[in-house]
Amino acid sequence: MPGGQYQVTSTRFHHSVYSLTDSSVASNEDEEAEAPPPLTPLQKLTIDLCKDEKTIKELIIGRRVGFYKVRGEIGYGTFSRVKLAFNALTKDKVALKILEKARLDSQAHRLLSREISSMESLQHPNVIRLYEVLETPSRLYLVLEYAGGGDLHNKICNEGKQSDNASKIIFAQILSAIKYMHNLNIIHRDLKAENVLFTCSGCVKVADFGFSTRVSNRNVILDTFCGSPPYAAPELFRDECYLGPPVDVWAMGVLLFFMVTGTMPFRAETMGKLRRNIIEGCYTVPPWVSGPCQRLIKGILKPAPMERYAVDQMLGCDWLLPVELPWSLVTPEPSSSLRGLLDSECRNLEEEEDVRILLEELGFTAEHLQNNRLKDNRSPVTGVYRILLHQAQKKRGCDSLPVVRGMVRDPKREGLRAYRGLRHTSKFCVLS
Numbered sequence: 371m372p373g374g375q376y377q378v379t380s381t382r383f384h385h386s387v388y389s390l391t392d393s394s395v396a397s398n399e400d401e402e403a404e405a406p407p408p409l410t411p412l413q414k415l416t417i418d419l420c421k422d423e424k425t426i427k428e429l430i431i432g433r434r435v436g437f438y439k440v441r442g443e444i445g446y447g448t449f450s451r452v453k454l455a456f457n458a459l460t461k462d463k464v465a466l467k468i469l470e471k472a473r474l475d476s477q478a479h480r481l482l483s484r485e486i487s488s489m490e491s492l493q494h495p496n497v498i499r500l501y502e503v504l505e506t507p508s509r510l511y512l513v514l515e516y517a518g519g520g521d522l523h524n525k526i527c528n529e530g531k532q533s534d535n536a537s538k539i540i541f542a543q544i545l546s547a548i549k550y551m552h553n554l555n556i557i558h559r560d561l562k563a564e565n566v567l568f569t570c571s572g573c574v575k576v577a578d579f580g581f582s583t584r585v586s587n588r589n590v591i592l593d594t595f596c597g598s599p600p601y602a603a604p605e606l607f608r609d610e611c612y613l614g615p616p617v618d619v620w621a622m623g624v625l626l627f628f629m630v631t632g633t634m635p636f637r638a639e640t641m642g643k644l645r646r647n648i649i650e651g652c653y654t655v656p657p658w659v660s661g662p663c664q665r666l667i668k669g670i671l672k673p674a675p676m677e678r679y680a681v682d683q684m685l686g687c688d689w690l691l692p693v694e695l696p697w698s699l700v701t702p703e704p705s706s707s708l709r710g711l712l713d714s715e716c717r718n719l720e721e722e723e724d725v726r727i728l729l730e731e732l733g734f735t736a737e738h739l740q741n742n743r744l745k746d747n748r749s750p751v752t753g754v755y756r757i758l759l760h761q762a763q764k765k766r767g768c769d770s771l772p773v774v775r776g777m778v779r780d781p782k783r784e785g786l787r788a789y790r791g792l793r794h795t796s797k798f799c800v801l802s
């Protein structure tokens with residue numbers, strides 16, 4: 371019903387534009403003699419959204435949403451389609467996760483609000499960022515950081531098993547993201563190779579928080595079966611209540627096995643057999659997998675959650691010993707020195723100040739910034755602010771890759787990727 375959609379979309383954007391237009395856009399009749407100042411990018415965009423025929427047509431047919439120009443499809447999931455888009459002001463690429471409201475029942479609505487609330491709390495180099503949430507009468511749009519390097523599932527299907535060193539670099543980043551989430555009491559519950567994405571420079575980004583949940587503490591008992599069966603921990607199949615962190619840990623064990631062997635540890639023709647294999651912990655690690663990696667897999671894939679490695683044991687395992695994380699991946703512990711905390715506070719304040727200057731150059735006034743407080747994810751000002759802030763953090767090297775000490779890089783195999791990451795990395799900290 372294009373007519374209906376036009377009506378409402380148009381009303382919505384007039385509203386947004388109105389709230390973003392300040393007095394400097396109004397005609398200055400009393401200053402007739404003076405030439406009007408040049409329009410800022412924000413003023414040009416808001417005028418186009420209201421008056422430019424081509425732009426309005428693009429809004430009607432869905433080629434534009436809010437401040438974003440929408441391009442082709444880059445993925446799809448159970449409830450969503452994901453499209454590439456550009457922010458019209460910053461020109462940054464983003465991923466637009468599009469959900470049709472009519473297809474969402476009350477449970478899907480609940481999951482979506484959890485997905486949004488988990489992503490809102492997470493700011494980590496290996497977790498996809500949420501920039502903004504947009505809503506039209508028929509659709510919801512999550513504006514996400516774009517990861518243009520494909521997902522781990524396709525990577526393994528195309529390239530086969532990954533080398534020991536490449537697996538370490540990928541796994542260390544997933545582990546860093548999970549440690550960070552668990553520290554904030556957020557459990558992912560749908561870790562699988564399809565939800566591990568890469569940026570074009572090979573940085574890992576954990577995505578899809580649709581099944582995530584926040585617990586009041588890590589000992590809270592959960593009872594909803596979530597996730598994908600081949601990655602599901604035995605306690606989920608035993609119809610027991612379960613603790614959150616060990617379920618993510620188990621899925622990481624399946625991921626690690628998949629990465630280093632190119633096959634899944636638990637496979638079966640029927641769900642019943644798969645369930646039995648998982649409950650009994652029936653899997654065989656091929657003998658050519660390195661000893662330290664075998665020990666890690668065996669420490670993780672323990673059917674009894676209490677015997678399973680905890681995240682910190684994984685971090686301290688022999689296999690990951692030679693891995694050096696870039697400083698941006700080291701989660702500050704409460705015991706971090708005051709000096710260190712103050713340094714990072716100062717860096718954050720400097721970055722925020724730089725971003726405020728960029729916002730002003732685009733045409734956002736002090737009034738816009740004051741009214742928005744840059745926390746409301748439904749505001750286009752917040753969207754632009756978060757994109758610019760993330761850009762500044764990336765310039766500072768927050769998307770650097772870990773390196774493996776003593777690793778002899780073969781540019782053909784390990785890829786230019788590791789090399790590129792290394793060049794941009796300024797400081798390292800040993801993972802322990």
Ligand code: ATP
Pocket residue numbers: 444445446447448449450451452465467498514515516517518521564565567577578579580
């Ligand atoms: P499901 O629950 O079936 O896994 P979903 O509806 O929750 O799916 P996502 O997994 O978030 O959707 O996204 C679907 C696909 O879209 C992903 O597998 C990936 O290929 C692509 N995709 C999602 N987010 C991004 C992103 N930020 N950058 C690039 N591609 C993405």
Ligand code: MG
Pocket residue numbers: 447564565578
């Ligand atoms: Mg998914």
